[in-house]
Amino acid sequence: MFEDCIGCKWTLHILSQIRCGINRPRALVKTKKGLTTKVLNERLAKMVQFGILEKISYPEVPPRVEYQLTPFGKKFLETLDRLEDLHLELMNDL
């Protein structure tokens, strides 16, 4: 599951954007050059499947969709933050 989630150069970026409140597909695609709807949707689908994200569709025209972190997703990111802290600590020790 890790591999599938993190073993993709976009996943971390996408998650951090969603955490910042950028949670609509179009907006997400525009946050980084090279990210396309195809790859974005693949990643989003995976993360929904893994219980990291939740998808909300509003029955409007034009359609509106938002993705939100689930409670698990939030804990997941927090744990990742801790990993980053660890790494920064290491760098400081040098």
Next chain:
Amino acid sequence: MFEDCIGCKWTLHILSQIRCGINRPRALVKTKKGLTTKVLNERLAKMVQFGILEKISYPEVPPRVEYQLTPFGKKFLETLDRLEDLHLELMNDL
């Protein structure tokens, strides 16, 4: 860095083996079918570079090499364990 470490299907396996005390290249290659010296060495080099592993060469013939987790490497794995715990928790809630 995460991407580089975890975004490879072998890394997690290799690290868990080393944690179990299987820390010589030859032995590691034999732990999983499909793992070759080339890929193994690539991964080991990366992990040494990232400060996760430490390489110890004994000046013997035939040569003997061992890899060990650094303190950072141990914390790194512990944090990964916590991620796994989180995921198991999630599964239980269903």
Next chain:
DNA sequence: CAGTATCCAGACCGATACTG
């Protein structure tokens, strides 16, 4: 705007053979 389908270049990695 959201999402899917198609195409194709290029990275990746497994197999093999080789050196020290």
Next chain:
DNA sequence: CAGTATCGGTCTGGATACTG
């Protein structure tokens, strides 16, 4: 036994165009 080099198939993912 440790490590490097080379080759070649596979599969990812970026570009593009399309539907609802």
